[in-house]
Amino acid sequence: MQATFNIESKGQTRAVEVELNHLIVAGWAGRDIAAIEHHIEELAAIGVPRPTSVPLYYRIGANQFTQEPVVQVVGPHSSGEIEALVFEAEGQLCLSIASDHTDRKLEAYSVALSKQVCAKPAAKDAWLYADVEEHIDSLILRSWITENGERKQYQDGPMSTLRTPRDLISGYDGTFAQGTVMTCGTVGAIGGIRPSTVFEMELHDPVLNRSLHHRYEIEILPEVA
Incomplete structure (x- = not known):
């Protein structure tokens, strides 16, 4: 599939078409062991088993990547979390943001499946890494x-x-080249992990005084048997 990113560098912005073939979610990506443990405990509180190792790299279907303002999910049990997103475009590493939207009910059974069943909304704007x-x-x-x-x-x-x-990227046991996008871990939720029908996210750069933004709405589809 193809995605278009507006890449800003030194005050100039250009639109770049990127062919996306591989989507990777890097989980348990904390640098601080205490912070990792905090996030593990957050998820354990809703029944998610502890990871076998850190970090873990989850392969997600590339068709789950989206830049649309609305995503559809089955049931009311999913939630988003902001992550930095890296990809290559025209031979240069770029940085954007995405949400590792996850089905929290399914997560208690399988983390990999809980990530796979949800779209991964991403911003259209990006920076040169x-x-x-x-x-x-x-x-x-x-x-x-x-x-x-x-x-x-x-x-x-x-x-x-x-x-x-x-x-x-260096820890990923695979090829990271043009056509691959990777999310890079998240920070803890204030007040605990919980669903919402609107999710807004921002990556702020206080040094260059700029931000990347994305907002999406969640349309809940009926959970029928």
Whole structure:
């Protein structure tokens, strides 16, 4: 499948078509063991088994990648989480954001399946990785949900708590080249993991004073037997 990214670098933006053949979710990607344990405990609270090793690389069907503003899911049990997204375009590594939207009910049975059944919404805007690599730890991941009609902050944490995208790429037992996209781990949820019909996310760069944004809505399909 193809995706279009608007890549910004040094004040200039150009649209680039990227052929996507492989989608990888890098899970348990924390740099701090205590932070990893916190996220493991968050998920354990809703019945998700502990990982066998960290990080883990989940292969997801490339057709689950989407830049659409609405995604459809079966049942009310799924939720999003912001992650940095890396991919190659025209021979250069680029950085954007995506949501590792996951079915939390299914996650208690199989993490891999819970990720596979949900679309992975991503932003259309991106940056050249080279422009942020020297201050990658300063970037801030944030997200918001709508709860009881109110917009509430759901995540807020620096990328310094996560392995760098370069580290995750080097640890992947496979080829990372043009056609591959990888999400790079998340930060803890404020108030615990829970669903929402609206998910907003932002990657903020305080050094260059700019942000990447994406917002999507979740349409819940009936869960029938």
